[in-house]
Amino acid sequence: xxxxxxxxxxxxxxxxxxxxxxQAIEGCARHGVTGIAPWRDKLAECGVKTAAKLIRDAGLKxxxxxxxxxxxxxxxxxxxxxxxxNLRALEEAVGIDARCLVLVCGGLPVGSKDIxxxxxxxxxxxxxxxxxxxxxxxxxxxxxxxxxxxxDRNCINTMAQANDICDELGEGVGIAVDVYHLxxxxxxxxxxxxxxxTDPRRxxxxxxxxxxxxxxxxxxxxxxxxxxxxxxxxxxKWVEDAGYExxxxxxxxxxxxWDADPDDVMxxxxxxxxxxx
Amino acid sequence: xxxxxxxxxxxxxxxxxxxxxxQAIEGCARHGVTGIAPWRDKLAECGVKTAAKLIRDAGLKxxxxxxxxxxxxxxxxxxxxxxxxNLRALEEAVGIDARCLVLVCGGLPVGSKDIxxxxxxxxxxxxxxxxxxxxxxxxxxxxxxxxxxxxDRNCINTMAQANDICDELGEGVGIAVDVYHLxxxxxxxxxxxxxxxTDPRRxxxxxxxxxxxxxxxxxxxxxxxxxxxxxxxxxxKWVEDAGYExxxxxxxxxxxxWDADPDDVMxxxxxxxxxxx
Numbered sequence: 001x002x003x004x005x006x007x008x009x010x011x012x013x014x015x016x017x018x019x020x021x022x023q024a025i026e027g028c029a030r031h032g033v034t035g036i037a038p039w040r041d042k043l044a045e046c047g048v049k050t051a052a053k054l055i056r057d058a059g060l061k062x063x064x065x066x067x068x069x070x071x072x073x074x075x076x077x078x079x080x081x082x083x084x085x086n087l088r089a090l091e092e093a094v095g096i097d098a099r100c101l102v103l104v105c106g107g108l109p110v111g112s113k114d115i116x117x118x119x120x121x122x123x124x125x126x127x128x129x130x131x132x133x134x135x136x137x138x139x140x141x142x143x144x145x146x147x148x149x150x151x152d153r154n155c156i157n158t159m160a161q162a163n164d165i166c167d168e169l170g171e172g173v174g175i176a177v178d179v180y181h182l183x184x185x186x187x188x189x190x191x192x193x194x195x196x197x198t199d200p201r202r203x204x205x206x207x208x209x210x211x212x213x214x215x216x217x218x219x220x221x222x223x224x225x226x227x228x229x230x231x232x233x234x235x236x237k238w239v240e241d242a243g244y245e246x247x248x249x250x251x252x253x254x255x256x257x258w259d260a261d262p263d264d265v266m267x268x269x270x271x272x273x274x275x276x277x
Numbered sequence: 278x279x280x281x282x283x284x285x286x287x288x289x290x291x292x293x294x295x296x297x298x299x300q301a302i303e304g305c306a307r308h309g310v311t312g313i314a315p316w317r318d319k320l321a322e323c324g325v326k327t328a329a330k331l332i333r334d335a336g337l338k339x340x341x342x343x344x345x346x347x348x349x350x351x352x353x354x355x356x357x358x359x360x361x362x363n364l365r366a367l368e369e370a371v372g373i374d375a376r377c378l379v380l381v382c383g384g385l386p387v388g389s390k391d392i393x394x395x396x397x398x399x400x401x402x403x404x405x406x407x408x409x410x411x412x413x414x415x416x417x418x419x420x421x422x423x424x425x426x427x428x429d430r431n432c433i434n435t436m437a438q439a440n441d442i443c444d445e446l447g448e449g450v451g452i453a454v455d456v457y458h459l460x461x462x463x464x465x466x467x468x469x470x471x472x473x474x475t476d477p478r479r480x481x482x483x484x485x486x487x488x489x490x491x492x493x494x495x496x497x498x499x500x501x502x503x504x505x506x507x508x509x510x511x512x513x514k515w516v517e518d519a520g521y522e523x524x525x526x527x528x529x530x531x532x533x534x535w536d537a538d539p540d541d542v543m544x545x546x547x548x549x550x551x552x553x554x
Contacts (some may be wrong), residue, residue, distance in 0.1 A: 108490070113508040115461065148425040150461035151490045151506045161463055184392065184427035186438055213385070213428045218495055229428045231390040 006206060006236070008273045009035025009063035009247035012042055015262035016253070021046040022054060023262070029058040031266050035247040038096065039066045040089060048095040055096060062098040063247040064141060064176065064205045065089065069103035069154070071125025072118040074110060079121060082106070086129045093138050099246060100141040100204040101133070102176050105156045107149065118155045123165055126173060134172040141204035142166070143176035148218055158182070159191035166195070166202055174199070177239060178207035178251065180222055183230040189238050196242030203244045208232060208277055209252045220255040224268060226276035236277060248277060283483060283513070285550045286312025286340035286524035289319055292539035293530070298323040299331060300539070306335040308543050312524040315373065316343045317366060325372040332373060339375040340524040341418060341453065341482045342366065346380035346431070348402025349395040351387060356398060359383070363406045370415050376523060377418040377481040378410070379453050382433045384426065395432045400442055403450060411449040418481035419443070420453035425495055435459070436468035443472070443479055451476070454516060455484035455528070457499055460507045466515050473519030480521045485509060485554055486529045497532040501545060503553035513554060525554060 010033050012024040019027060021042040028036050036055065043051055043065070055062060068089040073079045086103075093101040105122040108115060126140065133140050142162040145154035156162055159182055162175045175195060182188050195202040210228030215221050225232055236248070250269045257265050287310050289301040296304060298319040305313050313332065320328055320342070332339060345366040350356045363378075370378040382399040385392060403417065410417050419439040422431035433439055436459055439452045452472060459465050472479040487505030492498050502509055513525070527546045534542050 108506055110490075113506050115506075115508075119463070146424065147461045148423065148492070148495070151488060151492075155461075157461055158463070184424045184432075184434055186393075186396070186435070211428060213387075215425070215428075215495060218425070218492060229385055229390050229392075231392075 005277070006246065006248035007034050008270060009033070009037055009249040010266065010269065011037040011066065011207070011249050011251035013039055013066070014250055014252045014257065014269065015265055017258045018262050021051055025054045025058050025060065027262060027266055028060055031263075031270060033266065033270065034060060035063045035249065036060045037063045037066060037249050037251070040092060043092060043096070048092050052096045061247070062096050063249045064100045064102045065093040065096065065098040067102045067104045067143075068129070068140070070106040072106045072109050072121040072155070074112065078109070079125065083125060083128045086125070087132055090129065090132055090136055090138055094136050098138070100139040100174065100176070102141045102143050102205065104143055104145060105154045107152045107155050115150065115155055119161070122156060123168070126165065127169055130169055130172050139204050140173045141176040142173065143178055144181055146181040158185055158187070159195070160187055163191055163194050163198070167198065174202045174204035176205035176207060177203055179230050179232065179235050180207070180209050180211060183211060183235065188235070192238045192242050200243045203239055203242055205246060205249060206239050206244055207249045207251045209250060217255070220253055222252045222254045224252060224257065225250070225272040232277045248273060282554070283523060283525035284311050285547060286310070286314055286526040287543065287546065288314040288343065288484070288526050288528035290316055290343070291527055291529045291534065291546065292542055294535045295539050298328055302331045302335050302337065304539060304543055305337055308540075308547060310543065310547065311337060312340045312526065313337045314339065314341045314343060314526050314528070317369060320369060320373070325369050329373045338524070339373050340526045341377045341379045342370040342373065342375040344379045344381045345406075345417070347383040349383045349386050349398040349432070351389065355386070356402065360402060360405045363402070364409055367406065367409055367413055367415055371413050375415070377416040377451065377453070379418050379420050379482065381420055381422060382431045384429045384432050392427065392432055396438070399433060400445070403442065404446055407446055407449050416481050417450045418453040419450065420455055421458055423458040435462055435464070436472070437464055440468055440471055440475070444475065451479045451481035453482035453484060454480055456507050456509065456512050457484070457486050457488060460488060460512065465512070469515045469519050477520045480516060480519055481523070482526060483516050483521055483523060484526045484528045486527060494532070497530055499529045499531045501529060501534065502527070502549040509554045525550060
C-alpha cells in the first residue's frame with residue numbers, strides 16, 4: 001500500500017472569494033483535477049440540478065459536501081431548525097452524488113459555558129438525522145475541528161471524540177480526517193487505527209493543507225501543503241494503513257491564497273500534492 | 278471543600294507592558310493581593326536579590342516563576358544550552374522562594390516536522406534538570422499549552438501528556454493547570470483526578486483567565502475571568518476535589534488589558550476573582 005497517492009480533490013473554499021462553483025468545476029476540468037468539494041452557499045447560488053449536471057459533465061467526483069452540523073442551540077426551536085437544515089443538506093448531498101456530508105458540528109450556544117451540554121446536543125443532532133442519512137445512502141462525516149474552534153464552531157475536537165460518537169451511533173456515520181485540525185494530537189495514530197479496526201469505511205474523507213509554524217490568524221492562515229510543519233506523508237501513511245480509499249481533498253482557508261489567482265493556486269496544489277503529500 | 282476560594286496571585290504579564298516587577302509588587306501590596314508570579318525577563322531587570330527582598334517585605338508569596346522549558350533544539354548544542362538556561366531558572370526560582378518553576382516546554386525545532394521527536398526532547402530535557410530541581414527542593418510544573426501553540430511554543434498540549442511525563446519521571450515534577458489552555462479538553466476532569474490519585478501534590482499551580490467566544494488573536498486576546506466561555510467554578514471544583522492547595526494565579530496575555538491602567542486591571546481581577554471564579 002506504500003505507494004498509493006490519493007487523487008486530488010479541490011475544496012472550493014480554497015478559492016472561496018474568486019470562483020463560483022461553476023468556475024471551480026471548470027478549473028478542475030482545465031487542470032485535470034478529478035475531485036471537487038462544494039460548499040452549500042456556492043451550491044445554492046448555482047442550483048443543485050445545474051451543479052449536478054456540470055459536475056457530471058466535467059467527469060468529476062464529489063469528495064464531500066461542506067457542510068452540515070451546527071447542532072447546538074439555546075432552545076429546542078433552534079435545535080429543531082438545525083436538524084431541518086441538516087435534512088436539506090442531506091438532500092443536496094444526494095443531489096450532487098457526494099461521497100459524504102461533512103459535519104462541522106457546532107460550538108457553544110450563545111451565552112452558554114456548558115461544553116459538555118453542547119457535546120450532548122451534537123450527539124443528539126446526529127442521532128436525529130442519521131436514519132434519514134441511512135435511508136438516503138448518504139454517509140455522514142464528523143469533522144473534528146482544532147480545539148481553538150471549540151467555542152464558536154465545533155466542540156468535537158479530537159478523533160477520539162468522533163470515534164466515540166461513531167461507536168455509539170453505529171452504521172452511517174464516519175469521520176473526516178483533516179490534518180490541519182488533528183496533526184498535533186498525540187493520540188492521532190492510535191485513533192486512526194481504532195477507526196479502521198471498528199469499521200474500514202469509518203474514515204470518509206481526508207483533508208490536507210498545512211499549519212504555519214507561526215500562524216498569524218485563527219481562521220484564515222492555513223498553509224499550502226509543504227509550507228508548514230505537518231508531516232503529511234506520515235499522516236497519509238496512517239490513513240492508508242487504515243484502508244482509506246478516496247480523495248486527498250485540499251482545503252486551504254487563507255486570505256493570502258484567496259487573494260491569489262485561483263488558477264495559480266490550483267497549479268500549486270497539484271504540484272505540492274505530487275511532491276510533499 | 279466546596280467553599281474554598283484560592284487566594285489570588287497576580288501573574289505580572291497581566292500587566293506586562295506598563296509595570297516593572299517592582300511596580301507589580303507594589304501594586305499587589307496596594308490592592309491586598311497576596312501572591313505574585315514574576316517572569317524571568319522582568320526578574321532580570323530587577324535583580325533576583327532585590328526582587329526577593331521586595332517580595333518578602335511586601336508579604337507576598339510567589340505562586341510560580343515563569344518560565345523554564347523550551348527544551349527542543351535542532352542540535353545537541355542547542356539542547357545543552359536550553360538545559361543550562363533551565364538550571365539558571367531553577368536558581369532564580371529558589372532565589373525568590375517560588376512555589377514552582379513553570380515549564381513551557383517548547384515546540385518544534387526550526388525546520389522540523391517531527392512533533393514526536395520534539396516531545397521526546399522535552400522529556401529528555403526535564404529528566405536532565407530534574408535531579409537539580411530535587412536537590413534544590415524546587416518543584417517543576419509542566420504547563421500544557423493549548424494545541425494552537427504546539428508548533429511554536431509547546432508540544433505538550435494536554436493534561437494527559439503531562440501526567441504521562443510525571444508518571445515516567447517521578448517525584449519533583451508536577452503540572453500547572455491553566456484553564457485557558459485546557460478548558461476544551463473532554464478528558465480534563467479525568468486527568469485532574471488521575472493527577473490527584475497518583476500524587477496529591479502533582480498539581481503545582483492553577484492559572485485562570487477566560488476564552489473569548491470569538492477569539493481574535495492567537496496570542497494576545499485572553500479574556501478577563503467572566504468575559505468568556507470557560508466554566509471557571511466547575512474547573513475550580515475539579516482542582517479542589519483533587520486536593521490542590523495554592524493560589525489562583527491570574528494570567529491574562531491581552532493587548533486590550535495591556536493598554537489599560539494596571540491598577541484598574543488589578544481591581545477588576547480582584548472583583549472577578551470574588552464573583553465568577
